[in-house]
Amino acid sequence: MPQPSRAVLPTVLVVDDEPPIRKFLRISLTAQGYRVIEAGTGAEGLAQAALALPDLMVLDLGLPDRDGHAVLRELREWSSLPVLVLSVRAGEDEKVRALDGGANDYMTKPFGIQEFLARVRVMLRQGAAAREEQPASVSSGPLRVDFAYRKVLLEDREIALTRKEYAVLAALARHLGRVVTQRQLLQDIWGPTHAEDTHYLRVVVGHLRQKLGDDPAQPRFIVTEAGVGYRLRDG
Incomplete structure (x- = not known):
């Protein structure tokens, strides 16, 4: 061979x-x-x-x-x-x-x-x-998640994220436009023993929105699907 x-x-x-x-x-x-x-x-x-x-x-x-x-x-x-x-x-x-x-x-x-x-x-x-x-990167308007280099760019400016913040955003980006449930995010990122610890996720999403300048009432990027999970807007 x-x-x-x-x-x-x-x-x-x-x-x-x-x-x-x-x-x-x-x-x-x-x-x-x-x-x-x-x-x-x-x-x-x-x-x-x-x-x-x-x-x-x-x-x-x-x-x-x-x-x-x-x-x-x-x-x-x-x-x-x-x-x-x-x-x-x-x-x-x-x-x-x-x-x-x-x-x-x-x-x-x-x-x-x-x-x-x-x-x-x-x-x-x-x-x-x-x-x-899997694409090398995913964009939601001016927001780009680069999987190969683990970078997040907003209007071509790199945004510094913690490991958990990047993991949540990357998970949403990999399912662009689709809802990712709270349970799935918690299990995949925090582990199976944290599947019900939704407050962990709320804190990280809150920090992500602050860093991205994303208003939860009128989100440009991260949309909350009440009682279900989150999705990253597609374009």
């Missing part, structure tokens, strides 16, 4: 604090034609996810600086990067918690490399299909 060209090598980010595991995965993935970048801590993994824009993250849960669940939770505030959890934690509760927290798949150590590579191929195919369906 021909290897992918250097220009289009899928990039896999391996976040694991054990050098032998990272080396084993690097050798195995490189042999299959993937580009591999590595991180030994959660903080480094998040930084690489933002800077290197990988196609897939392989995430260990037992990291030295923070728990892998916390890394996953922070990542999901701003990114839909596919995540394969690879952990010694084999309990059902751990798996359910990771999957509910935004992981796309879960494997336990020790693991078979052929099964691991098969799961990587599946997730990369799914990720490529999702990227093809």
Whole structure:
């Protein structure tokens, strides 16, 4: 089978604090034609996810600086990067918690490399299909959300947003003109245990409106659908 060209090598980010595991995965993935970048801590993994824009993250849960669940939770505030959890934690509760927290798949150590590579191929195919369906940026009048660079521009001026503010606005932009329910926003951004904490969402939307100069009584951008959710105006 021909290897992918250097220009289009899928990039896999391996976040694991054990050098032998990272080396084993690097050798195995490189042999299959993937580009591999590595991180030994959660903080480094998040930084690489933002800077290197990988196609897939392989995430260990037992990291030295923070728990892998916390890394996953922070990542999901701003990114839909596919995540394969690879952990010694084999309990059902751990798996359910990771999957509910935004992981796309879960494997336990020790693991078979052929099964691991098969799961990587599946997730990369799914990720490529999702990227093809997703535009690089979305505009609502003078407001533009740039997904590739995680920037929000209003009349070509960059607006500084917190991670939560960007995550909410990006979620609305990805469903431009359509209502996104409060529950969906809370589950996707804050996690499944916060599905009823609507006050979190109200505060963030309030801050977003202030920064965008958006009057909730006569909104240019974010429209409240009472009792249901929010939508970003289409044009």
